[in-house]
Amino acid sequence: MAGAIIENMSSKKLVIFGVILLLFQALSFMVGGLIAPSPxxxxxxxxxxxxxxxxxxxxxxxxxxxxxxxxxxxxxxxxxxxxxxxxxxxxxxxxxxxxxxxxxxxxxxxxxxxxxxxxxxxxxxxxxxxxxxxxxxxxxxxxxxxxxxxxxxxxxxxxxxxxxxxxxxxxxxxxxxxxxxxxxxxxxxxxxxxxxxxxxxxxxxxxxxxxxxxxxxxxxxxxxxxNGGFTKVWFAMKTFLTPSILIVLVWYWRRITLMTRPPVLLEKVIFALGISMTFINIPVEWFSVGFDWTWMLLFGDIRQGIFYSMLLSFWIIFCGEHLMDQTERNRFSIYWKQVGPIVFGSFCLFIFDMCERGVQLTNPFYSIWASDVGTELAMAFIVVAGICACLYFLFLCFMVFQVFRNISGKRSSLPAMSKARRLHYEGLIFRFKFLMLVTLFCAAMTVIFFIISQVMEGHWQWGSQKLELNSAFFTGIYGMWNLYVFAIMFLYAPSHKRYGDNQSGGQCIISDTGASGEEIQLTTTITHVDGPTELYKMTGKAAQE
Incomplete structure (x- = not known):
């Protein structure tokens, strides 16, 4: 079957792809730091x-x-x-x-x-x-x-x-x-x-x-x-990124639909993540320059909340689908304990925002910070949201640790394989671990951005200390989200390289060909519908040999 691009792309091409993404990430920071004025x-x-x-x-x-x-x-x-x-x-x-x-x-x-x-x-x-x-x-x-x-x-x-x-x-x-x-x-x-x-x-x-x-x-x-200068840079960035994500989103789903099997859970969640990124990218703010749309702040908060919910849920499912000791996979219902609190927290943030900016649509002088009770409630809400964000990140780190521990346990079987097979799987394991570390880095930066943005939003309403986020942080984090989603959709799209004719069930085909070698593929990136993963089959076979 066709595996994911991350498994089949040559190391040279993968390095070039990573360097290009790194350059764009540096560019996103430089745009805010060198071109845009303070926010x-x-x-x-x-x-x-x-x-x-x-x-x-x-x-x-x-x-x-x-x-x-x-x-x-x-x-x-x-x-x-x-x-x-x-x-x-x-x-x-x-x-x-x-x-x-x-x-x-x-x-x-x-x-x-x-x-x-x-x-x-x-x-x-x-x-x-x-x-x-x-x-x-x-x-x-x-x-x-x-x-x-x-x-x-x-x-x-x-x-x-x-x-x-x-x-x-x-x-x-x-x-x-x-x-x-x-x-x-x-x-x-x-x-x-x-x-x-x-x-x-x-x-x-x-x-x-x-x-x-x-x-x-x-x-x-x-x-x-x-600042008007920052607004123009921000609008230009959104205008540039919207077609980029939209094109790779259409391309990704087209590759999924070309498969003879139905899309699995991980592929659906990646597609949903791409949709949420496109939704937050669409530069509808251009219309606010010509129209008196007082609801744009509230609409922007709603878009960002939807993206946060989708991104946090994706990371949970992404790690869960790669826990190879987990027998039940490819079903959204098994993640309700992890995704449920994320949805509930996002709904609470939406209610909190409606209590502030929703009322301000008719009365711009209203503020939830105007009284002691409102201030304490708002501050408690921000503190709880920050604590939950930190706990989420720790839980995500624990899931990544579990995945790494499982991989390390299976890696002990690699020396029993042939050299070609061993090098192939070592390469896949290295790529997977590196991508998981990148995911953790993006999660850490997202949590930091969320906490600081909440504190800054409340600062001008209750604090006495000046707190200013520079433009580079805003454009850099925004660019990081787009590059991460772009990379996930591209690398996890089905590859055009084929290793067999059977694509049903999303399972990998392992076949021994020739007198001296094997054609091997390990699809750790695509959820298997039936039975244990091929990694277990591979390690079991290697142990018997």
Whole structure:
């Protein structure tokens, strides 16, 4: 029968193929490291204090911090008190981006973090568990002359977590609290050139609104968006890789269908892995440049989740199908104990994502990190996901160890064979072990990427330390996934070389021909439908000889 290409390809061609893949892997890192800028950019904004002279604060007037329609600005709350301006008549206005700049759809998303500058006063201290109520409105426009169009409006609460690092006395009045950054807003697309935020901190003594939050002096915002240069490199990479994986996917399945036997489990799983890789590769993000698709972040998370699930499940089945002491093979049902938790974990991640970005489709100011309960739940979710990823990798290492141990046990029979037979099987064992080590390396890098990406996603919403993944890591890991899937589909496709006419059941044909030699093939890469593997037959025959 036709064995897998990895078994029948000459060592010289296999080395050339590996070197080419290695060069492309190096290129994927270099594209991110040398061509693309850093993945994200950070911009700082200081809100201007505008005076709202209207009797009703529900008016549709927008307050601009600068320009021809600039609002009436006060420098400090002391000035407001001198002019008898109440806190409810002050609007914090922030224009995004800064003056003489404009936003671009290439930025893909925009994350905004809120920082309150609160001064210490003996008679107005921050109470334990204080909640800041923020009345915020977001508007947009695409030129400097048109009117602002409201995009979202919401009243949100953020729990203050502030520390005063010196002694609380009258001498230290005016010093600022050290407060954690607060999650504020996230947009799934940046399809407009200019954005305007009008923020109010309404005070209502009877309803206890913004009471006990200290003396707010200023509001600062931290805006984070994807770099346009990185977006273009990322889109170009996806556009280049999509046809490459799609072509080898079609070619692989065509070779499978040419076989007279039905495809076995491992071949089906490899095909499914190729489909999931193609799905995540398709550069639908190009449309986000011309359309206001705010759901693109959520859609990207779903695509990545599907690929993660398929990749992790593939590695389990891949190792399981090569455990040659395992009598039951080629049935998906025997892997439910390993694959089931992967599917369940992916479903939990999907629910978690829907609770965050799903709600943000209608309210960009919503955040699961806004409260202690939400923060603890989210952090627990991330920690559990990281622990599960590490445990999965350890379990995968154990499976690979079992496979290597079984092979080593069978390898003791090799000296009893003829030299040609022994060299053939030693070559197959070396290729198989090397591929398994490559699989472990890809699994380790995937787990590291998953953990770091989860931590980084939560960092800007709860942390105080700057954590930035460079472009080389993003493009390198993405290139590694594509190259690994490409290599698996190519090397595990049926070879055109034939060693017999019987292909039924996916079993190998071992025949002795000639006076001095044997034509031998060991299909360790294709699951056998019936009975023990040919390796057992081979080692048993060698022992009898």
């Amino acid at each position: 994200t950019s950070v911009m700082l904004y200081m809100a201007n204090k505008c005076v709202d002279t209207a009797k009703s604060h529900q008016s549709t007037k927008w307050f601009m911090p600068w320009g021809p329609n600039k609002c009436e600005i006060i420098r400090s709350f002391d000035e407001a008190m001198a002019k008898k301006i109440e806190a409810n008549n002050i609007v914090f206005a922030v224009h995004i981006p800064q003056q003489n700049m404009e936003m671009s759809p290439w930025f893909q998303f925009m994350l905004v973090i809120l920082q309150l500058d609160i001064a210490f006063k003996m008679h107005n201290q921050i109470e334990e568990g204080a909640l800041a109520t923020v009345d915020v409105a977001l508007a947009y426009r695409d030129d400097t002359l048109s009117e602002w169009t409201e995009m979202a409006h919401s009243v949100e609460q953020r729990e203050l977590k502030c520390k005063f690092n010196t002694q609380k006395n009258y001498e230290n009045e005016g010093r600022y609290y050290d407060c954690d950054l607060l999650p504020f807003m996230e947009l799934g697309s940046v399809s407009h050139k200019y954005y305007l935020l009008n923020i109010r901190l309404p005070v209502h003594e009877r309803k206890k609104i913004n009471v006990g939050i200290g003396e707010v002096k200023d509001i600062q915002l931290v805006g984070i968006h994807q």
